Amino acid sequence: xxxxxxDYDYFYRQQNTANHIYNAFRQEHAHLIHELETAGMDxxxxxxxxxxxxxxxxxxxxxxxxxxxxxxxxxxxxxxQQIQWLTYLFRAxxxxxxxxxxxxxxxxxxxxxxxxxxxR
Numbered sequence: 365x366x367x368x369x370x371d372y373d374y375f376y377r378q379q380n381t382a383n384h385i386y387n388a389f390r391q392e393h394a395h396l397i398h399e400l401e402t403a404g405m406d407x408x409x410x411x412x413x414x415x416x417x418x419x420x421x422x423x424x425x426x427x428x429x430x431x432x433x434x435x436x437x438x439x440x441x442x443x444x445q446q447i448q449w450l451t452y453l454f455r456a457x458x459x460x461x462x463x464x465x466x467x468x469x470x471x472x473x474x475x476x477x478x479x480x481x482x483x484r
Contacts, residue, residue, distance in 0.1 A: 382418050385478040389414060389471065396470060403457045417468055420447065421475040436473045
């Protein structure tokens with residue numbers, strides 16, 4: 365039987381970071397949330413999308429390097445490949461690929477910037 369050391373402290377820090385980033389994002393990017401609402405998404409769907417992107421970004425941020433733009437692009441590409449339902453969801457609400465890319469990259473970039481200041 366194998367036992368793995370679990371760093372609970374890291375998980376709590378990451379959850380606190382995710383909460384902080386989520387709340388700050390909703391305040392600073394209300395226009396983006398309004399854009400999603402205007403397209404017909406309800407608050408639960410919007411919350412789920414934002415949380416999914418924040419959690420994915422925090423989980424994969426250590427795997428990418430480079431400038432903030434490079435990290436954002438790499439995480440975006442990885443997320444689109446691994447969480448394919450995001451593409452279908454945005455298409456269902458008639459978002460173009462460019463609109464979807466802009467929305468998701470905004471959340472990723474915001475998360476990377478927030479994580480770099482809160483997880484130290």
